[in-house]
Amino acid sequence: MVKEPILISATAHYSMGGIPTNIRGQVRKNRDELVEGFYAAGECACVSVHGANRLGANSVLEALFFGRHVGKEMVKDIDNLDFGEVSEADAYNMVQEINYILRNNGIESVSKIRDELQESMTENAGVFRTEETLKKQLEILDSLRKRFKHIRIEDKSRLFNTELQEAIELGHMLDYAKFIVEGALFRKESRGSHYREDYPKRDDENFLKHTLAYMDKDGNISIETMDVTLGKFEVKERVY
């Protein structure tokens, strides 16, 4: 038999967690309130049907069932919903994000920052993480976020600009990475796919709860928790 090396790498296959919703797909503003008229379904959403680990093939539940279910719920609600108030300033936020990337004349490259983000997240915030690696990753993220402000893209056109798209995506990935790391730091236990080598046991007393994380304008994250509604299955240790 001929043995040949093959290249392998970790890839983001699925995101556990996401935009928190209730079972009707209404987005939660916080523990107690909903955002009126805002719904989420599919892989972006977190209805919390999976617990701390989504098992193989079960994302079909979100992709198929909740797409249909939430759509029907929206139809029920729509007659009682008014248009929210929207200001020109709200729209300008998005325009500004695009214009900043198009016009910024820095020295950093999107693909380099993205490579560093991917490699460091795999290394420090992958399945196995510790307080030490996560804190280190927070510092790396802060530095990458600063560098992101100094990117420059070559393509300035408004026609099929995939370079602009990649840059916008990177900005969002940098935000999202911070949620992952802060959430992992907060949870001083191991549960589902989250394995803290410094806290290898599950701790129901302190952490049988959802994490709700908020980012402020300066990119700082604050954390709240929400009670878990347990169904007919009791929480058990994973033994396989």
Add this chain to the structure above:
Amino acid sequence: MEKSIQTKNITVKVFRFNGDTDVLPYYKEYKLEVSQEDVVLDVLNRIKWEHSGSLSYRRSCRHGICGSCAVKVNNKGVLACKERVFDLIDLFGDELVIDPLNKQRVIKDLVIDKKDFWDKYDAVQPYLVADVEEEPEKENLVTPDEVEKIADADYCIQCGACYYSCPVIEVNPEFIGPAAFAKAYRFTSDNRDDAKIERLETVSQMGSGVWDCVKCFECAQVCPKDVNPIDKITRLHQQTFQEGVAESNVATRHAVGFKHSIEQHGFLDEGGLVFYSEGPLGMVQHIPEAVNMFKNGKIPMPWNLPKSKNLEEIKKIVKISSTAKF
């Protein structure tokens, strides 16, 4: 024996054109070291991420399922995320030219406007037409034999590699094309579908339909998912007869003419075939070719036509298997 990862140095010339700023398209040359692991998409990504961020191409899934990234390399239609660069080097050497699937439809660099492809795709109703209960209480059973008929037609990812490699499309913009024909077959062979006849009528029109396929097999050659569109086109030919949709015209009579010839002689009678499909006038038009063929010993005189020894049996087989009504 253990091996290390091999690399090769190549020159890649990429088609560049930005409709916003360029008057004419041009080729830009990049020199790269590629490994045996690299597929064409890796080459494009490296050019975009390391050399020229403005290089534009469609891509999404990176594992041959979304159909976004089809391009042409040295004029061969390929799915960029599936085609290994080393295989292309074996075929074409160390200089690769990457083009969009169709240069006339370029929006930017390798990104083309696939509207013509999608319009034709829509024309065959590429979805199940059936009265399905919204909340059914039991499954719609399909037997393994029935699934077998759909064959590989269901694997199409709409990448467009076959469509933009089809020589008929180049000269006949009406032609529906291999991808949409394969999709039509996917539903005409589905026992749950109720629009079989309608679809067969759409795909059997003269000019746009299956009879205008020139059977070059390019679609089967380029398809990254082994859908084998020409095989589906042939099956559609058969279905138009089986379902009584085939109308008598020069194309269908050409097909049926083969059957008549075999039925009468057990051999192909080319003169008789022309007479049956094109009529006496067509016969006259082909006289110069016939003379030439006769001179070269390619056809016998009608009175010298050989007959197959087992003609009676052949006739029986034709009789029980034919679905043609003319």
